[in-house]
Amino acid sequence: MSVEKKNTxxxxxxxxxxxxxxxxxxxxxxxxxxxxxxxxxxxxxxxKQLPVKDAADSIAEMDDLDQQALIVNLNKGxxxxxxxxxxxxxxxxxxxxLEEEQRRALLNxxxxxxxxxxxxxxxxxxxxxxxxxxxEVVILDQDLTADEAIAKxxxxxxxxxxxxxxxxxDKKDRLEGVVSLRDLLLAxxxxxxxxxxxxxxxxxxxxxIDKEEVAHLxxxxxxxxxxxxxxxxxxxxxxxxxxxxxxxxxxASEDMQTMVGAGADETTDSPxxxxxxxxxxxxxxxxxxxxxxxxxxxxxxxxxSEMAVLAVLMPIVANQAGNAGQQALAVMIRQLAMExxxxxxxxxxxxxxxxxxxxxxxxxxxxxxxxxxxxxGKLILSLVMGMALGVDMILGxxxxxxxxxxxxxxxxxxxxxSSIFLTAITDSMGFFFLLGLAGLVLLNG
Amino acid sequence: MSVEKKNTxxxxxxxxxxxxxxxxxxxxxxxxxxxxxxxxxxxxxxxKQLPVKDAADSIAEMDDLDQQALIVNLNKGxxxxxxxxxxxxxxxxxxxxLEEEQRRALLNxxxxxxxxxxxxxxxxxxxxxxxxxxxEVVILDQDLTADEAIAKxxxxxxxxxxxxxxxxxDKKDRLEGVVSLRDLLLAxxxxxxxxxxxxxxxxxxxxxIDKEEVAHLxxxxxxxxxxxxxxxxxxxxxxxxxxxxxxxxxxASEDMQTMVGAGADETTDSPxxxxxxxxxxxxxxxxxxxxxxxxxxxxxxxxxSEMAVLAVLMPIVANQAGNAGQQALAVMIRQLAMExxxxxxxxxxxxxxxxxxxxxxxxxxxxxxxxxxxxxGKLILSLVMGMALGVDMILGxxxxxxxxxxxxxxxxxxxxxSSIFLTAITDSMGFFFLLGLAGLVLLNG
Numbered sequence: 001m002s003v004e005k006k007n008t009x010x011x012x013x014x015x016x017x018x019x020x021x022x023x024x025x026x027x028x029x030x031x032x033x034x035x036x037x038x039x040x041x042x043x044x045x046x047x048k049q050l051p052v053k054d055a056a057d058s059i060a061e062m063d064d065l066d067q068q069a070l071i072v073n074l075n076k077g078x079x080x081x082x083x084x085x086x087x088x089x090x091x092x093x094x095x096x097x098l099e100e101e102q103r104r105a106l107l108n109x110x111x112x113x114x115x116x117x118x119x120x121x122x123x124x125x126x127x128x129x130x131x132x133x134x135x136e137v138v139i140l141d142q143d144l145t146a147d148e149a150i151a152k153x154x155x156x157x158x159x160x161x162x163x164x165x166x167x168x169x170d171k172k173d174r175l176e177g178v179v180s181l182r183d184l185l186l187a188x189x190x191x192x193x194x195x196x197x198x199x200x201x202x203x204x205x206x207x208x209i210d211k212e213e214v215a216h217l218x219x220x221x222x223x224x225x226x227x228x229x230x231x232x233x234x235x236x237x238x239x240x241x242x243x244x245x246x247x248x249x250x251x252a253s254e255d256m257q258t259m260v261g262a263g264a265d266e267t268t269d270s271p272x273x274x275x276x277x278x279x280x281x282x283x284x285x286x287x288x289x290x291x292x293x294x295x296x297x298x299x300x301x302x303x304x305s306e307m308a309v310l311a312v313l314m315p316i317v318a319n320q321a322g323n324a325g326q327q328a329l330a331v332m333i334r335q336l337a338m339e340x341x342x343x344x345x346x347x348x349x350x351x352x353x354x355x356x357x358x359x360x361x362x363x364x365x366x367x368x369x370x371x372x373x374x375x376x377g378k379l380i381l382s383l384v385m386g387m388a389l390g391v392d393m394i395l396g397x398x399x400x401x402x403x404x405x406x407x408x409x410x411x412x413x414x415x416x417x418s419s420i421f422l423t424a425i426t427d428s429m430g431f432f433f434l435l436g437l438a439g440l441v442l443l444n445g
Numbered sequence: 446m447s448v449e450k451k452n453t454x455x456x457x458x459x460x461x462x463x464x465x466x467x468x469x470x471x472x473x474x475x476x477x478x479x480x481x482x483x484x485x486x487x488x489x490x491x492x493k494q495l496p497v498k499d500a501a502d503s504i505a506e507m508d509d510l511d512q513q514a515l516i517v518n519l520n521k522g523x524x525x526x527x528x529x530x531x532x533x534x535x536x537x538x539x540x541x542x543l544e545e546e547q548r549r550a551l552l553n554x555x556x557x558x559x560x561x562x563x564x565x566x567x568x569x570x571x572x573x574x575x576x577x578x579x580x581e582v583v584i585l586d587q588d589l590t591a592d593e594a595i596a597k598x599x600x601x602x603x604x605x606x607x608x609x610x611x612x613x614x615d616k617k618d619r620l621e622g623v624v625s626l627r628d629l630l631l632a633x634x635x636x637x638x639x640x641x642x643x644x645x646x647x648x649x650x651x652x653x654i655d656k657e658e659v660a661h662l663x664x665x666x667x668x669x670x671x672x673x674x675x676x677x678x679x680x681x682x683x684x685x686x687x688x689x690x691x692x693x694x695x696x697a698s699e700d701m702q703t704m705v706g707a708g709a710d711e712t713t714d715s716p717x718x719x720x721x722x723x724x725x726x727x728x729x730x731x732x733x734x735x736x737x738x739x740x741x742x743x744x745x746x747x748x749x750s751e752m753a754v755l756a757v758l759m760p761i762v763a764n765q766a767g768n769a770g771q772q773a774l775a776v777m778i779r780q781l782a783m784e785x786x787x788x789x790x791x792x793x794x795x796x797x798x799x800x801x802x803x804x805x806x807x808x809x810x811x812x813x814x815x816x817x818x819x820x821x822g823k824l825i826l827s828l829v830m831g832m833a834l835g836v837d838m839i840l841g842x843x844x845x846x847x848x849x850x851x852x853x854x855x856x857x858x859x860x861x862x863s864s865i866f867l868t869a870i871t872d873s874m875g876f877f878f879l880l881g882l883a884g885l886v887l888l889n890g
Contacts, residue, residue, distance in 0.1 A: 027646075027648075027666060029665050029666050029667070033785055036787075037787070063784070150630065153630060154630050154631065164609055164626070164627075164669075181609070181626045181627075181630070182609075182626075185595065185598060185599050185626070186599065201472075203472075218690075219687075219690045219691070219694070220474050221472060221474050222474070222687040224609075224669065224686070224687075241669070241686050241687070241690075242664075242667040242669075242686070244690075245663075245664045245686075245689075245690065245693060246664070248690060248693055248694050248697070249664070249693055249694075249697045249783060250697075250783070252693070252694045252695075252697035252698040253697040253698065253700065253701075253778075253779045253782060253783070255698065255701055256698075256700055256701040256704070256775045256778065256779065257772070257775040257776060257779065259701070259775075260768060260771040260772050260774075260775055261768065261772060262772040262775050262776055266776050267776065267779070267780065268776060268777065268780040268790075268791075268794035268797060272797060272800045272801050272804065275776075275797075275801045276801055276804045276805060279769075279772050279801070279805060280805055280808060280809075282768075282772075283765065283768060283769060283772075283805055283809055284809070284812070286764065286765060286768045287761065287765055287809055287812070287813060289764075290760055290761040290764040290765055291761065293760040293761075293764065294757045294758060294760055294761050295757075297756055297757045297759075297760060298754075298757045301753045301754065301756070301757060302753070304749065304753040304756045305750065305753040308746045308747075308749040308750040308753075308756075309743075309746065310756075311742055311746070311749045311753075311755070311756035311759065312739045312740075312742045312743045312746060313739060314742075314756065314759065314760070315735055315738040315739055315742060315759070315763060315872050315876065316732065316735040316736065316738075316739050318760060318763070318764075319731065319734070319735040319738065319763075319868055319872060320728065320731060320732055320735055322868075323705060323706065323727075323728060323731045323864075323865060323868070324724075324728060326705040326864065327702070327705050327706060327707040327724050327727075327728075329705075330701045330702040330704075330705055330707050331702060331707055331711050331712065331713060331720075332713065333698075333701065334698045334701060334702065334712070335712065335713040337698060338694060338695070338698070339508070340478055342481075342482070345713075346713075349713035352713060352717060352720075355717045356717050356720045356721055356724070359717065359721045360721060360724060360725055360728055363725060364725075364728055364729070364732055367729070367732070368732060419768075419771065420768060423764055423767075423768070427760050427764060431760065
């Protein structure tokens with residue numbers, strides 16, 4: 001929350017216009033940004049000057065890739081000291097990104113106690129509760145009084161990250177309850193903790209639960225921390241709210257990528273080969289769908305030979321209906337991602353999109369008909385164009401709203417490739433409406 | 446965190462398979478979901494049976510629209526009592542959604558103190574720090590000792606939402622520092638608060654700062670609460686981390702909507718007219734862009750009359766390059782949204798997308814060339830098609846990665862309508878490559 005002003009003995013060396021002391025005086029989150037902007041050799045030079053604890057705090061706030069690049073460029077002894085000073089969950093994240101050999105070398109140089117803890121944490125899947133939890137938990141004997149508990153917390157508080165909750169366990173480490181600092185301050189001094197939590201219904205999560213589900217629980221119940229337990233209900237650690245903010249941000253923006261067939265976990269740091277592997281299958285599916293649209297056009301090739309202007313109009317219909325559909329699609333995917341699924345409400349939303357689609361289609365197709373007629377003077381052709389465009393836009397709106405819902409009903413990710421499916425429908429049907437209608441009224445008529 | 450099991454005297458009336466007592470025993474967040482699923486008459490009947498505090502807790506967790514629908518269906522006296530029991534920020538949110546007249550009627554029935562507070566909160570723009578802040582803050586005199594402070598907090602804690610921080614102000618209400626419960630528990634008993642915060646650099650936010658910026662600050666600095674001040678540095682309230690989780694989720698998924706020209710703030714609850722007004726301008730821009738693509742086709746209308754098969758191939762090129770470009774676009778928008786802007790890194794990402802685009806283009810266009818040649822037996826046409834497709838896909842990848850970045854450099858939202866701009870480029874240039882190349886080598890050659 002606050003940044004302590006420090007008196008340091010750092011040299012007045014200059015790093016990108018800031019002295020080492022000025023960088024150190026920043027909040028670790030800001031110092032991390034500054035460090036990321038330095039050359040790797042300056043990064044190393046700077047980190048060597050810092051107290052180890054400060055170095056650990058700043059490095060913990062850096063991006064994964066920058067962190068890893070820096071740590072492997074430090075001498076192993078210093079790197080190990082820094083790891084020891086990081087929160088175990090941050091240290092585990094860092095180690096997970098390293099090569100097997102480097103990881104083992106560093107683990108061999110930390111204290112036996114830290115090594116054992118980090119090795120345990122490394123066994124958890126990083127995408128689960130166990131993989132994101134913090135093991136620095138205040139555990140209290142349930143037979144303590146509230147006052148004894150506060151005294152115990154006072155002793156322990158310096159080591160632990162955010163001890164706003166303390167956890168009560170029985171003799172076999174099974175979680176029996178949770179008390180907040182608030183509960184303890186409010187409690188009558190002599191009351192036994194066990195009494196405080198007697199009527200409590202605990203919210204806990206298994207270590208193997210997906211981290212996105214963990215984030216949902218924390219957001220849904222407005223928790224600051226959620227205890228992680230094993231199958232025997234033994235307390236393993238806690239996930240805190242600050243750990244899930246990034247998970248929530250990542251997850252909420254994943255849909256934007258998956259709807260067009262990019263990988264949910266792709267970032268601009270992903271290796272090129274990784275991104276190609278994620279995207280190529282969907283590009284191949286897209287080309288097959290495109291071939292379907294092309295086949296529809298092929299059915300009317302004769303009409304196009306007679307009236308090449310139809311080919312001129314094709315992109316307008318396809319693009320416009322695709323865009324109208326994507327607007328419905330995006331709003332629908334967001335609803336499904338943000339709210340608990342409510343089938344009735346969701347299908348009512350399709351009806352809402354139909355109404356929006358109808359209005360937009362009427363306005364846009366009237367506009368296109370009007371301009372087309374004024375510019376070309378061709379009444380029937382302009383009517384055909386306006387009609388095909390309008391019908392395809394309405395279809396796009398309904399398809400855009402329905403596709404995520406159908407995917408959801410089929411038990412699939414509502415976003416995955418939804419934009420690709422949508423375009424397949426609006427392209428092929430748009431060409432069918434335009435070329436078919438033109439064939440009926442303009443050529444054979 | 447925990448749900449108290451309650452002994453209530455609720456009647457055993459049945460609401461969708463649950464008794465009132467069973468619903469009341471749920472966590473307020475879950476009870477809210479249950480209530481939302483009931484008919485409005487059952488909602489009213491159920492709320493009337495609850496203790497007012499429980500009703501307020503559950504209603505605060507309901508969706509905005511459901512909340513408003515319920516509150517206007519309750520008798521005004523009960524509604525006012527419920528408002529009084531809600532946190533002021535939640536009550537303000539609720540009132541903001543009501544008609545002017547209903548709002549005034551309810552405000553007239555709450556206590557004078559609550560009315561004054563709510564009226565003040567209602568003056569803040571709901572999208573700013575002032576609009577999302579909580580005014581229930583523990584304020585301490587900076588001359589207290591740590592022990593006196595704890596005693597004072599014990600007195601006040603029952604009224605305030607999550608008093609993990611207490612704020613120190615001077616005689617003129619100016620914010621002087623912040624102490625956490627953790628600080629107080631750690632401090633030596635006799636130490637004066639002023640001494641504790643002497644070297645503190647406070648992170649605060651002005652009341653008129655956009656709520657998304659507030660969310661960024663809380664996420665960046667891993668805060669549990671951020672004090673909100675006026676221009677004179679007087680403390681107005683705090684924004685807590687649980688209040689920003691929804692903001693972060695909403696904001697992260699906004700880009701998906703704005704990239705295709707839907708409104709950032711559209712939801713499936715938005716009135717149809719609101720959505721039409723948001724989307725129609727972009728649809729009109731899109732139809733203008735489509736007209737541009739159509740004009741490119743028009744330039745080559747003669748070629749199409751001679752070779753209608755070109756019209757068959759057009760949708761494949763346009764759709765495929767559009768899709769490849771959207772994949773790059775989505776990944777790039779996410780980078781710009783999640784990280785502090787780093788110009789060098791961002792432009793390097795464009796280079797990365799170029800490499801991905803090259804690989805995907807080579808594979809897909811070889812595939813299309815091969816299949817095209819085998820099916821049609823036309824070597825030159827298949828080559829032209831493969832080439833136009835490949836070049837347009839590469840262009841799409843570069844354009845998709847560059848558009849958000851260019852928008853950002855121009856000081857605009859990187860997502861806004863980016864997909865519309867992209868499609869304009871991939872469509873028009875795709876047609877130009879395909880029809881132009883075909884004209885050169887197949888018709889005039």
